[in-house]
Amino acid sequence: MRVALFTTCLVDALFPDAGQATVQVLEHLGQPVEFPLEQTCCGQMHANSGYFEVALVRRYVEVFSSYDAVVVPSGSCAASIHHQHPMIARAAGEHWLAKRAEAIATKTFELSQFLVDVMGTDDVGAYFPHRVTYHPTCHSIRMLGVRDRPLRLLRKVRGIDLVELPRWDQCCGFGGTFSIKNPDVSAAMLADKMEAVIMTGAEVLCAGDRSCLMHIGGGLDRIRAGIRTLHLAEILASTEPGYGTNQLPTDTAETTR
Amino acid sequence: MSAGETIWVDNPPFPANAKQAVNDAQLRRNIRNATSTIRQRRATMVEELPDWQQLRTAGAAIKDEVLAHLDRYLEQFEQAATQRGAHVHWARDADEANCIVSSLVAATGEREVIKVKSMATQEIGLVEALAKRGINAYETDLAELIVQLGHDRPSHIVVPAIHKNRREIREIFLREMGDAPADLSDDPHALAEAARRHLRRKFLQAKVAISGANFAIAETGSLLVAESEGNGRMCLTLPDTLISVVGIEKLLPTFRDLEVFLQLLPRSSTGERMNPYNSVWTGVTPGDGPQQVHIVLLDNGRTNVLRDQIGRQALRCIRCAACLNVCPVYERTGGHAYGATYPGPIGAVLTPQLVGVEHAATLPFASSLCGYCYEVCPVKIDIPTVLVKLRHDVVKAKQPSAEGALFAAAGAVMRGRRRWTRALRLAPLMRLFRHGGPPPISRWTAVRDLPEPPRQSFRDWWVSRSVTKRGDQQ
Numbered sequence: 001m002r003v004a005l006f007t008t009c010l011v012d013a014l015f016p017d018a019g020q021a022t023v024q025v026l027e028h029l030g031q032p033v034e035f036p037l038e039q040t041c042c043g044q045m046h047a048n049s050g051y052f053e054v055a056l057v058r059r060y061v062e063v064f065s066s067y068d069a070v071v072v073p074s075g076s077c078a079a080s081i082h083h084q085h086p087m088i089a090r091a092a093g094e095h096w097l098a099k100r101a102e103a104i105a106t107k108t109f110e111l112s113q114f115l116v117d118v119m120g121t122d123d124v125g126a127y128f129p130h131r132v133t134y135h136p137t138c139h140s141i142r143m144l145g146v147r148d149r150p151l152r153l154l155r156k157v158r159g160i161d162l163v164e165l166p167r168w169d170q171c172c173g174f175g176g177t178f179s180i181k182n183p184d185v186s187a188a189m190l191a192d193k194m195e196a197v198i199m200t201g202a203e204v205l206c207a208g209d210r211s212c213l214m215h216i217g218g219g220l221d222r223i224r225a226g227i228r229t230l231h232l233a234e235i236l237a238s239t240e241p242g243y244g245t246n247q248l249p250t251d252t253a254e255t256t257r
Numbered sequence: 258m259s260a261g262e263t264i265w266v267d268n269p270p271f272p273a274n275a276k277q278a279v280n281d282a283q284l285r286r287n288i289r290n291a292t293s294t295i296r297q298r299r300a301t302m303v304e305e306l307p308d309w310q311q312l313r314t315a316g317a318a319i320k321d322e323v324l325a326h327l328d329r330y331l332e333q334f335e336q337a338a339t340q341r342g343a344h345v346h347w348a349r350d351a352d353e354a355n356c357i358v359s360s361l362v363a364a365t366g367e368r369e370v371i372k373v374k375s376m377a378t379q380e381i382g383l384v385e386a387l388a389k390r391g392i393n394a395y396e397t398d399l400a401e402l403i404v405q406l407g408h409d410r411p412s413h414i415v416v417p418a419i420h421k422n423r424r425e426i427r428e429i430f431l432r433e434m435g436d437a438p439a440d441l442s443d444d445p446h447a448l449a450e451a452a453r454r455h456l457r458r459k460f461l462q463a464k465v466a467i468s469g470a471n472f473a474i475a476e477t478g479s480l481l482v483a484e485s486e487g488n489g490r491m492c493l494t495l496p497d498t499l500i501s502v503v504g505i506e507k508l509l510p511t512f513r514d515l516e517v518f519l520q521l522l523p524r525s526s527t528g529e530r531m532n533p534y535n536s537v538w539t540g541v542t543p544g545d546g547p548q549q550v551h552i553v554l555l556d557n558g559r560t561n562v563l564r565d566q567i568g569r570q571a572l573r574c575i576r577c578a579a580c581l582n583v584c585p586v587y588e589r590t591g592g593h594a595y596g597a598t599y600p601g602p603i604g605a606v607l608t609p610q611l612v613g614v615e616h617a618a619t620l621p622f623a624s625s626l627c628g629y630c631y632e633v634c635p636v637k638i639d640i641p642t643v644l645v646k647l648r649h650d651v652v653k654a655k656q657p658s659a660e661g662a663l664f665a666a667a668g669a670v671m672r673g674r675r676r677w678t679r680a681l682r683l684a685p686l687m688r689l690f691r692h693g694g695p696p697p698i699s700r701w702t703a704v705r706d707l708p709e710p711p712r713q714s715f716r717d718w719w720v721s722r723s724v725t726k727r728g729d730q731q
Contacts, residue, residue, distance in 0.1 A: 051665075
């Protein structure tokens with residue numbers, strides 16, 4: 001199975017640790033992964049702001065069409081690829097592209113979906129002895145339907161003290177450019193989310209989307225809450241000293257394209 | 258009065274209204290308490306139905322059938338209702354509807370009418386239009402009465418006075434009702450009793466009532482009003498003349514379709530298994546109830562909405578307000594911030610389509626696209642998708658702007674691998690603005706830090722790792 005990683009533009013630019021952790025988890029499970037360097041962005045930020053960049057849809061389709069599966073460490077971007085790409089193509093009158101986008105969407109998996117549904121495991125052999133609370137991001141649960149897959153993966157992590165986030169179904173208020181266009185409502189939503197996170201006593205807030213974590217984490221940093229944010233992949237990539245190794249296996253795929 | 262006057266939106270724009278609203282501590286508390294209570298009740302009621310998802314699918318399908326053949330169902334309805342003695346009128350817009358209703362009331366010689374709670378009459382500004390003709394219309398729904406006495410505007414589709422708590426309601430009653438007991442307490446029962454006594458006189462005197470309808474049955478020509486208080490039933494049965502203003506999308510093909518909708522509506526709107534009062538009437542029943550029955554079928558922008566393949570699903574709406582009760586934005590701003598008859602997520606997709614996106618350009622952006630509205634919608638309106646589509650319409654209708662230039666530039670960078678790779682190397686510059694930057698960055702940094710930029714991008718790491726690995730293998 002040829003598997004490609006679509007890191008998302010945000011992880012590529014600002015949160016490479018989440019991308020590296022995704023690679024580590026997959027390789028640790030014996031699944032080689034490729035990173036086509038032609039990839040850039042799925043176009044979600046544009047679309048959700050009203051700018052339909054059909055060129056980015058075309059780019060995604062062209063870059064990833066030759067793979068058997070694409071893994072995305074983001075519920076939001078995976079959902080955009082599933083639901084928005086065909087719509088954007090159709091709005092531009094490109095019906096053939098819409099068909100191809102639909103076909104590639106069926107091979108595009110958010111990380112927890114790929115691990116549980118394709119790799120068939122909810123135990124990746126991770127070790128993370130910290131108090132963690134998990135925020136299910138809106139797009140991952142409501143647009144994509146990852147359900148409890150991330151939690152199943154987290155529950156199997158050795159040493160973890162996983163505490164439920166109160167009012168976990170509430171949006172953190174990020175919403176892409178919503179946070180800029182409606183800064184006051186966004187800030188009010190963020191305040192309530194931060195309160196919920198702090199109430200758990202967790203030292204780490206985990207989610208499957210670096211974008212939402214950037215938002216909540218940005219708020220937590222501002223008030224010096226002393227709570228770290230980590231992408232799901234980063235917790236799943238943590239291993240017990242001596243159990244795993246941060247050295248990369250030698251049999252992994254080469255850079256492609 | 259034209260639709261442009263009655264539907265007042267984007268002036269001031271949503272973000273400005275929202276800024277005021279989020280700082281109103283009393284409003285925030287009132288709405289948080291009320292929506293979380295209704296939300297919980299709805300969840301309990303929905304959980305007990307094993308076929309809820311099938312019901313939603315059926316509800317959406319029935320409404321889509323109506324919308325696809327609206328012309329046919331409307332004529333069928335008109336014929337059936339007329340046969341049973343109702344007079345059916347057609348109103349293209351708010352002006353026409355208000356004219357028709359005013360003339361009908363004037364013809365009775367009455368100067369006072371009682372009203373059943375109705376979104377359609379809110380939408381066309383009927384009470385204000387009647388006042389201009391010297392006719393007083395009294396709201397009889399308890400919450401609408403509170404709003405009317407308080408010279409206020411409704412802020413919720415089902416619970417129009419949701420922004421007021423009982424202490425505030427007591428003050429309004431004491432100040433405005435005229436016949437409220439001087440020792441009125443803020444106990445809900447006492448408040449309801451005061452309203453009951455106040456309204457009873459109106460019910461017994463009124464000769465004309467005005468209503469909307471939750472559903473109109475094409476097959477039989479019947480109308481249905483669902484309510485909790487029984488005040489609606491008083492209006493629908495006691496007066497001689499009954500005038501109902503009904504949006505053309507309210508149709509259902511057959512009486513049997515109520516089987517689906519009378520499960521979906523009460524559970525979604527008030528979190529009840531059944532509405533305490535479901536009043537159904539078909540034309541005139543000789544010797545029983547109103548003997549003059551008029552139905553005004555209202556378009557007011559709805560056929561324009563039908564044109565849009567993505568947007569038209571908004572016309573499935575049965576006004577349950579479940580989307581308002583779960584919306585994190587509505588919870589923090591209340592309904593007035595939307596500046597229109599229909600607030601909340603459904604308002605954000607309905608209003609711009611009814612009045613034109615250029616008149617409500619900030620409403621499609623009044624959402625974080627969290628999708629909770631879609632999850633609870635009993636007729637499966639994919640509100641987030643419609644919002645994104647309307648955002649696209651707003652952008653297309655807009656003059657060239659700085660924002661547009663910024664997105665165009667970002668798009669150009671992301672369309673090319675080399676440009677993108679080079680742009681990523683500028684990330685460390687973000688360090689300058691981590692704790693505060695110029696607009697629009699300041700809107701972020703007002704309450705959040707920007708992340709510490711990484712030493713290298715993912716792709717630079719990947720390339721260097723591949724080089725190292727190749728070296729190792731040799």
